[in-house]
Amino acid sequence: MEETRPVGVGPWPGGPEAWPDDPRYDPELLAHGDRRNVVDRYRYWTVEAIVADLDTRRHPLHVAIENFSHDMNIGSVVRTANAFAAQEVHIVGRRRWNRRGAMVTDRYVHLRHHDGIEDLLDWAGRRGLPVIGIDNVPGSAPLEGRALPREMVMVFGQESAGLSEAAREGCEQVLYISQYGSTRSINAGAAAAIAMHTWMVQHARPA
Structure with missing residues (x-):
């Protein structure tokens, strides 16, 4: 039986010490992974940050x-x-x-x-x-x-x-x-x- 690949990515590698210093990133997603259906450039971003970025190019x-x-x-x-x-x-x-x-x-x-x-x-x-x-x-x-x-x-x-x-x-x-x-x-x-x-x-x- 074919194994189903998980959607998205897991927790940010390296733990909190390695988290990016960028307000667009969501600490909860960094800690637990991002399984949302979003493109790779928006992985770990908050919803608000994604919307703000989309607003620049709608x-x-x-x-x-x-x-x-x-x-x-x-x-x-x-x-x-x-x-x-x-x-x-x-x-x-x-x-x-x-x-x-x-x-x-x-x-x-x-x-x-x-x-x-x-x-x-x-x-x-x-x-x-x-x-x-x-x-x-x-x-x-x-x-x-x-x-x-x-x-x-x-x-x-x-x-x-x-x-x-x-x-x-x-x-x-x-x-x-x-x-x-x-x-x-x-x-x-x-x-x-x-x-x-x-x-x-x-x-x-x-x-």
Whole structure:
């Protein structure tokens, strides 16, 4: 039977006498090891230090998702937004959402709540940010080959239901991801990952 490798790293070698003299490091993690799902450069860092470092290089992409029925995919969207260092994640609708799928990555992103889509549209309008929806609905255009604004809000709807009517009407444009199989739509979390990566290909430097 194949042995499972432990995630992360153990205690800092050499004991407390060898610990780095750097306020970014967490004494608890140095003493007991860091088993979190973080990249190697952040091993042993405090959450606050990681967030502060990410804040110096976040992308000007805002990601919004409607939350009217406790969609299980919201956590997945948050996790992907963290992976791509999105500026903020906007939860539209219910304040509470299922964080399980985020795999604790919600600690490293900036979350903003909006009571409704009108609130999000007003927030974006006051900052001059175009709002673009992702959904395969009549009148939408293909995402592939489309030039996306560098500074923008990308909004997603609920699983199966898609974007609400108010969201579709308020978006500057709605784009769809081309599909070639039999199913009507792909998972909302997967769609968000594809759309965010499309933005990264156009505007982000190599990691």
